[in-house]
Amino acid sequence: MNAILGFGFVALGLSASVFGAAGGAYALLTGRTRLLATVRQWVWLVVVASIGGFVVMEVALFQRDYSLAYVSQVGSDFTPPLYNAAALWSALEGSILLWTLVLGLYLTAMLVRFREQRHDPLFGWALVVMLTVTAFFFGLMVGPANPFLTVEVPPGFTGPGPNPLLQNHILVAFHPPMLYLGYVGFTVPFAFAVGALITGRLGEGWLTATRRWTVAAWGFLTAGIILGAWWSYEVLGWGGFWAWDPVENASLLPWLTGTAYIHSVMVQERRGMLRVWNLSLLCATFALTILGTFLTRSGVVASVHAFADGAVGPWLLVFFAVISAVSVGLIAWRGDQLSSPGAIDNPVSREGSFLANNLAFGALAFVVLLGTVYPLLAEAWDGTRLTIGRPYFDSLGRPIALTLLFLMAAAPLLPWRKASTEVLSVRLFWPAIAGVATMAAALVIGARGFWAVATFGLSAFAGAAALRVIVLAVRRQRWRGFVGRTNGGMIVHLGVVLLAMGVAASEIYKSDRTVLVDVGDRVVVEGFELTYLEPGADISDRRLRTFARIQIDDGAIREPAITTYRQVGVVVPTPAVRSTITEDVFLVLDQLPSREADAIRLRVIVRPMTSWIWTGGLLMAIGTALALVPTRRERRRDPARAVTDGSDDSARTAADAGETPASQEPEQEPEPVGG
Amino acid sequence: MADIDLVDGDARVEPPAPSGRIRWISAGVGLFLVAFIALLALGPDDRLDPDDGGELLGQRVPEIAAPTLDGGSYDIDDAGGRWVVVNFFATWCVGCINEHPELVELDQWARDTGQAEIVAVVFNDPPEAVAAFFDENGGGWPVVNDPAVPVAFRVSQIPETFLVSPSGQIVQHIQGEVTAEVLIDAMTGEQ
Numbered sequence: 001m002n003a004i005l006g007f008g009f010v011a012l013g014l015s016a017s018v019f020g021a022a023g024g025a026y027a028l029l030t031g032r033t034r035l036l037a038t039v040r041q042w043v044w045l046v047v048v049a050s051i052g053g054f055v056v057m058e059v060a061l062f063q064r065d066y067s068l069a070y071v072s073q074v075g076s077d078f079t080p081p082l083y084n085a086a087a088l089w090s091a092l093e094g095s096i097l098l099w100t101l102v103l104g105l106y107l108t109a110m111l112v113r114f115r116e117q118r119h120d121p122l123f124g125w126a127l128v129v130m131l132t133v134t135a136f137f138f139g140l141m142v143g144p145a146n147p148f149l150t151v152e153v154p155p156g157f158t159g160p161g162p163n164p165l166l167q168n169h170i171l172v173a174f175h176p177p178m179l180y181l182g183y184v185g186f187t188v189p190f191a192f193a194v195g196a197l198i199t200g201r202l203g204e205g206w207l208t209a210t211r212r213w214t215v216a217a218w219g220f221l222t223a224g225i226i227l228g229a230w231w232s233y234e235v236l237g238w239g240g241f242w243a244w245d246p247v248e249n250a251s252l253l254p255w256l257t258g259t260a261y262i263h264s265v266m267v268q269e270r271r272g273m274l275r276v277w278n279l280s281l282l283c284a285t286f287a288l289t290i291l292g293t294f295l296t297r298s299g300v301v302a303s304v305h306a307f308a309d310g311a312v313g314p315w316l317l318v319f320f321a322v323i324s325a326v327s328v329g330l331i332a333w334r335g336d337q338l339s340s341p342g343a344i345d346n347p348v349s350r351e352g353s354f355l356a357n358n359l360a361f362g363a364l365a366f367v368v369l370l371g372t373v374y375p376l377l378a379e380a381w382d383g384t385r386l387t388i389g390r391p392y393f394d395s396l397g398r399p400i401a402l403t404l405l406f407l408m409a410a411a412p413l414l415p416w417r418k419a420s421t422e423v424l425s426v427r428l429f430w431p432a433i434a435g436v437a438t439m440a441a442a443l444v445i446g447a448r449g450f451w452a453v454a455t456f457g458l459s460a461f462a463g464a465a466a467l468r469v470i471v472l473a474v475r476r477q478r479w480r481g482f483v484g485r486t487n488g489g490m491i492v493h494l495g496v497v498l499l500a501m502g503v504a505a506s507e508i509y510k511s512d513r514t515v516l517v518d519v520g521d522r523v524v525v526e527g528f529e530l531t532y533l534e535p536g537a538d539i540s541d542r543r544l545r546t547f548a549r550i551q552i553d554d555g556a557i558r559e560p561a562i563t564t565y566r567q568v569g570v571v572v573p574t575p576a577v578r579s580t581i582t583e584d585v586f587l588v589l590d591q592l593p594s595r596e597a598d599a600i601r602l603r604v605i606v607r608p609m610t611s612w613i614w615t616g617g618l619l620m621a622i623g624t625a626l627a628l629v630p631t632r633r634e635r636r637r638d639p640a641r642a643v644t645d646g647s648d649d650s651a652r653t654a655a656d657a658g659e660t661p662a663s664q665e666p667e668q669e670p671e672p673v674g675g
Numbered sequence: 676m677a678d679i680d681l682v683d684g685d686a687r688v689e690p691p692a693p694s695g696r697i698r699w700i701s702a703g704v705g706l707f708l709v710a711f712i713a714l715l716a717l718g719p720d721d722r723l724d725p726d727d728g729g730e731l732l733g734q735r736v737p738e739i740a741a742p743t744l745d746g747g748s749y750d751i752d753d754a755g756g757r758w759v760v761v762n763f764f765a766t767w768c769v770g771c772i773n774e775h776p777e778l779v780e781l782d783q784w785a786r787d788t789g790q791a792e793i794v795a796v797v798f799n800d801p802p803e804a805v806a807a808f809f810d811e812n813g814g815g816w817p818v819v820n821d822p823a824v825p826v827a828f829r830v831s832q833i834p835e836t837f838l839v840s841p842s843g844q845i846v847q848h849i850q851g852e853v854t855a856e857v858l859i860d861a862m863t864g865e866q
Contacts, residue, residue, distance in 0.1 A: 069732065151732070151844070152844055152846075153840075153846050154846055154864060155864040156864025157846060157847075157861060158860075158861075160848070160849075276697055294715075317715055317716055321708075321712045324705075324708045324712070325705070325708075328704055328705040328708065329705075331697070332697065332701030332705075335695075335696075335697030335698045338697060339697070373711075373715070376715060377714045377715075380715070380717050566857065571851060571852075
């Protein structure tokens with residue numbers, strides 16, 4: 001029953017997507033407006049199908065309907081409800097169901113948000129692109145990754161449950177949906193970009209209309225990546241949060257190009273420049289989400305959470321090729337209309353710093369992409385097998401990251417067009433003091449090494465620059481000084497500052513020791529007194545958990561454990577972390593407490609300031625949300641109307657196109673009253 | 676930015692377009708992408724083979740028909756209506772050594788009830804070592820040594836065990852150590 005119903009929804013999704021996309025494209029090419037209006041009905045059917053397929057699978061998981069092969073693969077009688085719900089996206093087929101669900105949600109939001117643009121060809125093409133993407137993903141589920149295949153299981157079959165690593169931490173329920181909201185969210189601006197290229201309406205109208213969508217997708221992607229790092233830290237017993245694993249890199253790549261876009265798009269809105277570049281960044285961001293999915297879902301790279309089902313690999317690669325061809329082809333076709341009016345007058349200006357920011361993000365994206373795919377390309381070229389690891393990413397990534405920190409400090413201080421020395425010296429004063437003072441303080445409390453100390457100094461410099469903007473805005477506008485793109489963006493910068501300091505301290509000053517302790521023993525590691533109180537075990541139908549109770553400094557008690565998942569017989573270590581604002585004590589049992597000896601092998605990893613990373617991530621998410629709140633001016637002029645209102649016969653002239661006087665836009669260009 | 680230009684920029688007075696340059700750059704990027712995609716697509720066949728790496732659960736069991744180490748021969752099609760436990764192992768694998776007593780217990784149950792049989796498949800191990808291992812640790816079930824079998828089952832990390840239903844369908848895939856209890860429960864429908 002579930003199989004028939006579920007596959008029905010998938011088939012409905014595919015056919016509605018195909019009919020909608022084909023009908024829409026035909027209507028747009030031939031100018032049949034009545035036919036164009038019917039596209040909305042197809043979109044609603046796609047939405048119904050995407051929600052329906054997801055719901056059917058969740059119902060099947062909760063009914064323990066093992067007649068579905070997917071449920072018999074990831075479900076079990078013993079999985080608690082939260083992990084059972086999350087089991088849906090614990091393997092390939094279900095993860096595509098989640099992908100189409102998120103596409104359906106974004107389609108719903110598009111229909112609601114742009115309901116007044118239903119006859120606009122640009123929006124029509126955007127819907128056609130969205131439906132083409134949904135057709136592809138529903139097609140995957142009709143073809144090589146069908147989640148609703150049936151299977152015959154013996155009576156009494158209780159199921160293996162999801163991968164043990166996906167059923168022992170609450171973050172599993174949040175990290176993948178967040179990440180998908182981010183990945184899939186970039187489809188929307190891509191769709192509008194293609195619409196703009198096809199219709200030739202290449203001005204800033206579509207940019208304005210999709211600005212919030214891009215920022216929201218970026219925020220979800222950021223949250224998804226950081227939650228993933230946190231999950232990896234709390235669940236995988238290796239004691240780190242980022243391994244430069246291909247699947248991590250796959251999520252980082254669109255984040256890098258997306259971050260570059262969010263910055264450079266401001267130059268285009270303000271000065272009308274960088275059009276080709278911005279379109280390329282958007283197309284690249286979307287293409288990279290598909291390339292990343294190809295890399296992690298096709299089994300071409302080894303990874304901790306590659307699903308390794310080769311069947312979808314060729315399909316994803318073809319889709320990536322189609323996206324690349326369409327993007328490059330359209331940009332080349334419209335090349336003559338895309339040239340930018342004007343040029344950057346002075347490199348020491350806001351737009352100059354954004355350009356440098358883009359070069360740095362581009363370079364970092366290239367470094368990460370090369371490090372991820374080079375082993376594949378080398379093997380394809382002449383069969384060489386090699387791995388690229390942390391030293392490569394660290395040595396190339398660190399200088400670029402420091403450059404970006406510096407730019408993050410400088411850009412908010414620089415005015416548009418041209419900076420005068422007087423303005424700069426006033427604005428730079430406090431941030432520079434903060435940076436130097438932080439470096440001095442770090443040296444005094446014992447921080448050593450160029451990378452760490454430079455990171456602390458530049459972070460404080462950037463943090464003070466961001467704070468300065470917020471303080472000035474709050475003074476003038478009270479609580480409104482916290483919202484809007486600029487102010488929200490500065491709060492995101494503060495989050496990045498915390499994150500950068502946390503990463504630097506946690507990575508550079510970590511210590512890692514393994515000690516042998518008996519019951520009652522007390523050992524001192526990095527100044528922490530650890531007492532092994534007693535071993536313990538708890539047994540349920542689902543798992544057998546053997547743990548050691550460890551007291552840290554006569555206070556907190558932590559229980560690092562080794563857990564055997566009984567349905568699959570897999571043994572995983574479960575670390576325990578004591579986290580404070582200054583440092584984390586991370587405990588992992590190296591082996592099961594043995595029957596013969598009472599001593600346990602305990603791995604103790606001390607990582608300073610690790611909680612700053614997660615706090616920084618939270619601040620980035622909050623800042624993104626605040627950046628999405630419309631400012632007063634924006635509410636008066638609804639950007640959603642921009643797609644149509646910004647019609648081709650506008651009266652705007654070049655004279656006022658470039659510069660808006662600072663007085664009209666107080667929170668953007670704060671006067672240096674407080675500096 | 677609060678003050679946004681809602682007007683499409685097309686109407687701005689623009690300098691004559693250097694369109695050729697953008698086309699040339701696009702062509703260059705396009706060529707690069709073609710090469711990139713071709714290299715990814717032409718990558719090692721074994722990796723991009725659609726049959727590779729998928730989950731076998733629920734599918735018909737691959738063929739196991741090979742000579743056994745004791746000189747006989749084994750064909751899974753002869754199991755005829757009984758459960759088959761297919762166990763991949765090697766003598767150098769710690770998990771395999773740990774689970775061996777469980778398999779001995781399971782084998783005893785299988786012989787007593789006549790409902791099931793075990794077949795072990797050697798994973799990258801010389802026959803002499805396997806023979807010595809069985810002499811030392813007991814166990815009288817057939818052992819086949821055919822490198823094609825682990826490939827057909829897509830075995831990557833031993834111990835791995837597959838439970839095949841009497842109708843020839845793979846109903847459980849266990850990575851890591853097994854216990855007799857789990858397998859017997861699965862076969863008898865108890866929990």
